Amino acid sequence: MEEKYKRIAKLLLNSKKCIALTGAGISAESGIPTFRSKEGMWEKYDPAVYASIDAFHKDPSKYWTIRGDFIRNYDDYKPNPAHLTLAELEKMGVLTSVITQNIDGLHSKAGSKQVIELHGTLRRILCMQCSKEYTAPNVPDGTPPLCDECGGVLKPNTVLFGEPLPAKALSEAQRECSTCDIMLLIGTSTVVYPVAALPKLVKENGGQVIELNLENAFPFTDYFIGEKAGTAMPQIMAELKKIKNNN
C-alpha cells in the first residue's frame, strides 16, 4: 500500500495539471447521507415524488422534509480529511480544481477555491418569486420555508431530477477534464451521465485516472485504491511531503 501511495504522490508532483472529481462517497465520511447507494435515500424516498422539479412545483414541502434538516443543521457538518487534503493540495499548487457532484458545500468549507459544483449547492437558497438569497443554515421556519420579504417558496440552488445541469459548470468541467493529465476520481460510481463522461474525457485526451473508491467503478482506471478517501488522501499527502522535503 505504502508503495502505491508513494507512486501516486510522485504522479501528482510531476503532473502538469491535476484535478479531482468527487461524489457522495467523499462526504459519506462526514455523515452526509448518500443517495444512490443500496441503502441510500433514494431507496427510502422515491426521487420522482421527493426530488423532481415537477414534484417540487406541485408540493415543495416533500422536498423540504428530506433536505430541510440538512440545511438547518448546515453548520454541524464538517469537511473530513479527504476534503481538507484536496484543499491543501490546491494551496500547494498541486491541484488545479475540484469538480463535484455533491451539493453539501464541504469542499468550499474545507478551503478549496476552484470548486465546480455540477449539481449546485444546498448552501444557497433562493426565493422563487423575488430571488432573495438565503444562506444555510439561515432560512425561515416552516416546511416549506417561505420568503420573509414576499412569501414566495424557497428553493435551494441545486439541480433537481428533471432539471438540466448548469451549462456553465458543465462546460467548465469538460474543459478541465480535457486539459488535465491526472484526475483523482474520488467516491463516485460514475454511472450517471453526463458526469460519467468526464473521466472518459480525461482518458481520451491522454490523461490518467487515479481512482479512490471502495469498489472499482471506472473501467479505465490507471491506479485504483480501494480505501476510504479520508484514510488514503492524508497518506498520499504524507508521501508527497516526504518527496518534497528530500528535494
Ligand SMILES: [Zn+2]
Ligand atoms: Zn421573496
